[in-house]
Amino acid sequence: MEQTAVLEHFDVEKIRQDFPILTRKVNGKPLVYLDNGATTQKPKQVIDAIVEYYTQLNSNVHRGVHYLSQLATDAFEVTRRKLRPFINAAHEHEIILTKGTTEGINLVASCYGKAYVKAGDEIIISAMEHHSNIVPWQMLCEERGATLRVVPINDAGELDMEAYRAALNDRTKMVAVTYVSNALGTVNPVGEIIRQAHAAGAPVLLDAAQAVQHLPIDVQALDVDFLVFSGHKMYGPTGIGVLYGKEKWLDAMPPYQGGGEMIKDVAFEKTTYNELPFKYEAGTPNIEAGICLAHAVDYLETAGLNRIAQHERELLAYAGGRLLEIPELRIIGTAQEKSSVVSFLLGGIHPYDVGVILDKLGIAVRTGHHCTQPLMERYGIPGTVRASIAMYNTKEDIDALVAGVQKAAEMLA
The missing domain is CATH 3.90.1150.10 (Aspartate Aminotransferase, domain 1)
Structure with missing residues (x-):
C-alpha cells in the first residue's frame, strides 16, 4: 500500500x-x-489496510492451503519481519504477537515465574508503574511466595537509583520497569537499570507502551531481556501488541496458553510444543490488527x-x-x-x-x-x-x- x-x-x-x-x-x-x-x-494508510484486509484477504492464517489463507499468512508474517528491524531484534522468532502490553507482561510473569521464581525470591518494580506492570507481579509473588520490592521516586518523578542499586541482590529474579511513565512522562535511565540488573544476575522487562512511538529503541544495544508494547499507542489498531524476548528465555520458559498453533504434535499421552514464535501464539490471532500493525510501523519509520x-x-x-x-x-x-x-x-x-x-x-x-x-x-x-x-x-x-x-x-x- x-x-x-x-x-x-x-x-x-x-x-x-x-x-x-x-x-x-x-x-x-x-x-x-x-x-x-x-x-x-x-x-489513512492503516485505515485503508483494515478495509483491504476484509475486502481482499479475509481468511485464517498458518493453517490453510488455499489461496486466501496463504495471502493472509504472508501479510501477517510481514508484520513480524518489519518489527524485527524496528526494534533491532536479533531474530524474527523473538517477536511474539500478543493482544497488547498487558498480555505481554502477564505472559512473562506467568511463564518466567513458573520456570524461575520460588519462595523467598524477589521481583523489583518502580513506584511509577502502570497497574499492568504491578498486578501481574503481585499475583506471581502471592502464588510463589516471593516478595515485591518497589523502587521509590523523588518529587520530580525520577527513580531513586541509589535505592534501586541497594534493592538488587542474589534473590532478585526480575526487574520490571516502565521506559516512559504514562502519568509523568519521565524517561527512565533504562540502560543503567539493565546494566545494574545484569550485574546482579537478574533479567529485565521494559514496558515500552509509552516509548516505542516516541523514541527509537534498539533492544540489542540496550541488552534488554523482554520488551512489551501495544499497537494502538503507535498509530495501529487495538487488540494487537508485541512481546520481544531474548531467544534463550523464550526457549526455556513454558507456554502461556494451550490450543491450536502452539503445538507440534498432540496425543492424549503427551503434547510437543511448537517452535518459536508460535509456541506463545495459541489460537486464532487478531489477524486484521496483526497485518495492519505493519502499516503503522511503516508510517512511523517514514515520518522518522x-x-x-x-x-x-x-x-x-x-x-x-x-x-x-x-x-x-x-x-x-x-x-x-x-x-x-x-x-x-x-x-x-x-x-x-x-x-x-x-x-x-x-x-x-x-x-x-x-x-x-x-x-x-x-x-x-x-x-x-x-x-x-x-x-x-x-x-x-x-x-x-x-x-x-x-x-x-x-x-x-
Whole structure:
C-alpha cells in the first residue's frame, strides 16, 4: 500500500492530512486531541489496510492451503519481519504477537515465574508503574511466595537509583520497569537499570507502551531481556501488541496458553510444543490488527522517529511554559528527561471538572489516576489532568489547551 513520502523535515501539517479524524468537530469545536497516551489516532494508510484486509484477504492464517489463507499468512508474517528491524531484534522468532502490553507482561510473569521464581525470591518494580506492570507481579509473588520490592521516586518523578542499586541482590529474579511513565512522562535511565540488573544476575522487562512511538529503541544495544508494547499507542489498531524476548528465555520458559498453533504434535499421552514464535501464539490471532500493525510501523519509520522525537520535545517544552503562565497551576512530574506527557493540577479544582470543561471546548485530555494509583498516593493527590502529545499535535493545539484551562479556572474559581 502507498506510504507517505519520506520527509526532509518534519512537516506536521502534511502529517495531519493523513489523519481523517483530526478534521472533525466535537461539541461544535475543532477537535484538539491530546489523549494520545491512552490511544493514538490512525492514519489513512492503516485505515485503508483494515478495509483491504476484509475486502481482499479475509481468511485464517498458518493453517490453510488455499489461496486466501496463504495471502493472509504472508501479510501477517510481514508484520513480524518489519518489527524485527524496528526494534533491532536479533531474530524474527523473538517477536511474539500478543493482544497488547498487558498480555505481554502477564505472559512473562506467568511463564518466567513458573520456570524461575520460588519462595523467598524477589521481583523489583518502580513506584511509577502502570497497574499492568504491578498486578501481574503481585499475583506471581502471592502464588510463589516471593516478595515485591518497589523502587521509590523523588518529587520530580525520577527513580531513586541509589535505592534501586541497594534493592538488587542474589534473590532478585526480575526487574520490571516502565521506559516512559504514562502519568509523568519521565524517561527512565533504562540502560543503567539493565546494566545494574545484569550485574546482579537478574533479567529485565521494559514496558515500552509509552516509548516505542516516541523514541527509537534498539533492544540489542540496550541488552534488554523482554520488551512489551501495544499497537494502538503507535498509530495501529487495538487488540494487537508485541512481546520481544531474548531467544534463550523464550526457549526455556513454558507456554502461556494451550490450543491450536502452539503445538507440534498432540496425543492424549503427551503434547510437543511448537517452535518459536508460535509456541506463545495459541489460537486464532487478531489477524486484521496483526497485518495492519505493519502499516503503522511503516508510517512511523517514514515520518522518522528522530524527527518525531524532536517535534514532540519542542511541543512539550512549549506546553510546560505556557501552562505555567496560569496562576495556581502546577505540573506533576518535572524530571529532567521527559517525553510527550504533561500532567497538571489547577489549584484545588478536581481534575475531572477541568476535563469536563475542556471537553465542551472540543479538547480531549485524560483525567484521573491514569492506572497509577500508588503513584498518585505518593504525591498525595486524587489524580491529574494529563495532556499527552503525538506527532500530529501543533502549537495551536497547545494554545487551545491553555485557553481552555484558563476558561476552566475562571468558571470553577
